[in-house]
Amino acid sequence: NAGVMQNPRHLVRRRGQEARLRCSPMKGHSHVYWYRQLPEEGLKFMVYLQKENIIDESGMPKERFSAEFPKEGPSILRIQQVVRGDSAAYFCASSSGQGRYEQYFGPGTRLTVT
Amino acid sequence: AQSVTQLGSHVSVSEGALVLLRCNYSSSVPPYLFWYVQYPNQGLQLLLKYTTGATLVKGINGFEAEFKKSETSFHLTKPSAHMSDAAEYFCAVSQETSGSRLTFGEGTQLTVNP
Numbered sequence: 001n002a003g004v005m006q007n008p009r010h011l012v013r014r015r016g017q018e019a020r021l022r023c024s025p026m027k028g029h030s031h032v033y034w035y036r037q038l039p040e041e042g043l044k045f046m047v048y049l050q051k052e053n054i055i056d057e058s059g060m061p062k063e064r065f066s067a068e069f070p071k072e073g074p075s076i077l078r079i080q081q082v083v084r085g086d087s088a089a090y091f092c093a094s095s096s097g098q099g100r101y102e103q104y105f106g107p108g109t110r111l112t113v114t
Numbered sequence: 115a116q117s118v119t120q121l122g123s124h125v126s127v128s129e130g131a132l133v134l135l136r137c138n139y140s141s142s143v144p145p146y147l148f149w150y151v152q153y154p155n156q157g158l159q160l161l162l163k164y165t166t167g168a169t170l171v172k173g174i175n176g177f178e179a180e181f182k183k184s185e186t187s188f189h190l191t192k193p194s195a196h197m198s199d200a201a202e203y204f205c206a207v208s209q210e211t212s213g214s215r216l217t218f219g220e221g222t223q224l225t226v227n228p
Contacts, residue, residue: 045217091157102148106157107156108156
């Protein structure tokens, strides 16, 4: 049973470009979470999605960031017009949501903005 | 609102010595508590969790943690450290609802000396 998959593992973007990060949850999981880990800091919640619905986006920056989890395909975290401060590791986690509360994490995407 | 405090951003022990990583939480509702481990450039791996029931929970790799409501603590212990335990450890709390976000502590870097 494959775990949470994220790609790319490393992404380099110049300031002003767009970054697209993909996450495929574990098989059978319909809940997806995105977290950001800035250098030397812990993980901060960004957004929680179920299929075709954003459930909680209270941790998302108000501008330039968006997320989706379509009926088919992976969840996408999109960052428009990236700035140097967006450089971080972005982790996706999934859970089954069926009375089970643990979240399983992917390996992360390390975004570097030059 | 919920929060997590991990006392000691760096802990160093000798191989074979007791490991104790401290975690205190704040939550307005009954908490669900987790410990995750992160190895360099990898995602987070779930070590153990407390949801309900027995307050002493055992996890993988010989780790265990005890939920103490009166002290609002969930400290992680291991009787005998191994070199392979060197990693960063994160304590996290969520609310008693399926699909709730995780709130993480700042992490504790564990060093194991030969």
